[in-house]
Amino acid sequence: MNEEASETLDKTIIYINSDDVNLFDANTFTFSVDLLEPIRDVVYIKIMKSEIIVNPTSTINGNTITDTDPIFVTLNNYKRISTVISGNNTKFFDQININLSEKFPSMVLPNTFIAFKNESSSSYNSGDPNLFILNPMESNLKKLNFALYDKNNVIVNKNDIKRFNTALCVYHTRRKISRT
Numbered sequence: 001m002n003e004e005a006s007e008t009l010d011k012t013i014i015y016i017n018s019d020d021v022n023l024f025d026a027n028t029f030t031f032s033v034d035l036l037e038p039i040r041d042v043v044y045i046k047i048m049k050s051e052i053i054v055n056p057t058s059t060i061n062g063n064t065i066t067d068t069d070p071i072f073v074t075l076n077n078y079k080r081i082s083t084v085i086s087g088n089n090t091k092f093f094d095q096i097n098i099n100l101s102e103k104f105p106s107m108v109l110p111n112t113f114i115a116f117k118n119e120s121s122s123s124y125n126s127g128d129p130n131l132f133i134l135n136p137m138e139s140n141l142k143k144l145n146f147a148l149y150d151k152n153n154v155i156v157n158k159n160d161i162k163r164f165n166t167a168l169c170v171y172h173t174r175r176k177i178s179r180t
Contacts (some may be wrong), residue, residue, distance in 0.1 A: 001158075008173060008174055008175070009043065009044075009124070009143075009169065009171045009172065009173060009174060010171070010172055010173075010174050011169055011171055011172075012039055012169075012172065013048070013165050013167060013168070013169055013170075014033075014035070014144070014147075014167070014168045014169075015165070015166075015167045016033055016144070016164075016165065016166050016167075016168075016169060017066060017163065017164075017165050018163050018164040018165070019031055019163060020029065020155070022047070023158060025158075026158065027113065027157060027158055027159075028147075028156065028157060028158055029146075029147065029148035029155060029156040029157070029158055029161060029164065030144045030145075030146070030147040030154045031081055031145075031146055031147075032143055032144065032146070033143065033144045033146070034142065034143050035141065035142055035143065035144070038140050038141060038142045039138075039140075039141040039170055039172050040141075040172060040173075041137055041138075041139060041172050041173040041177055042134055042137055042138040042141045042170055042172045043134055043137045043171055043172065043173060044124075044132065044133055044134065044170075044171035045075075045078065045130075045131075045132045045134065045168055045169070045170055045171070046090045046120070046124075046128065046129050046130050046131045046132070046168065046169040046171070047093075047094050047116070047118065047130045047167075047168060048119065048120055048121065048122060048130075048167040048168065048169050049117055049119045049120075049165065049166060049167040050073055050094045050096050050117060050118045050164075050165075050166045051096065051116065051117035051118075051163075051164070051165045051166070052071055052096055052098075052115070052116055052117075052126065052148070052161050052163070052164050053113050053114070053115050053158070053161070053162040053163040053164075053165075054098065054113065054114065054116065054117075054161050054162060055111065055112065055113055055114075055162070056098065056100055056103070056104070056108050056109075056114055057108055057109075057111070057112075058160065059160065060150050060156055060157070060160045060161070060167070061150045061156060061157055061160060062153070063151075063152070063153050065098055065100070066098075066100070067098070067099065067101050068097050068098065068099060068100075068101075069097070069098045069150075069151050070095050070096065070097055070098070070148040070151055071095070071096045071097075071098065071116075071123040071148055071149070071150065071156065071161070072092040072094070072095055072148070072150075072153075073092060073093050073094040073095070073096065073146065073147075073149075073164075073166070074092055074093055074145075074146065074147045074149070075093035075094070075144060075145070075146055075168075076093075076143075076144060076145050078093050078132050078134070079091035079092065079093065080092070080093050080094065080132045081093065081094065081095055083095075085151070085152065085153040086152065086153065088153070089128045090153055093132070094118060094166075095118065096116055096117060096170070097116065097117050097118075098116050099116060103116075111118070113162050124171065137173075141170065144168075145147075146164075148161065148164060
């Protein structure tokens with residue numbers, strides 16, 4: 001973190017394991033997390049880790065998993081990644097690629113659960129592509145809403161992914177501006 005930012009920002013690390021959340025719907029990977037206490041005056045959110053644990057020989061939403069299939073992650077209404085799916089522009093907060101060839105250079109092992117992840121550090125750099133700038137800042141962050149989508153922009157069936165984990169670094173101003 002640069003000197004000026006370290007004097008004005010605090011960091012809060014939030015770790016979420018989908019085994020410990022309440023799903024909106026028992027059949028889909030959509031859920032929310034109520035924060036223990038609100039975080040005021042949030043200016044940046046950085047993905048430190050997003051991870052899915054999946055059986056690579058199974059299917060996601062009825063489609064066979066193929067090398068480099070993406071899983072897209074939405075978080076609240078924050079949009080950091082733009083892509084085109086079936087001719088439509090759409091935006092997500094994060095993307096995890098299922099890179100089978102990296103884990104299994106010759107053959108995918110059946111009945112094995114493997115983690116596929118996207119990782120970065122918690123260090124601050126305004127040019128970091130894993131850093132989302134909130135403009136305007138979020139005055140009172142109380143809840144995080146997540147959904148996982150497949151390569152066809154369909155919410156992932158809960159039974160198709162064993163677990164989703166994420167670690168977020170939330171940067172917020174040291175001197176609180178809002179009091180809502």
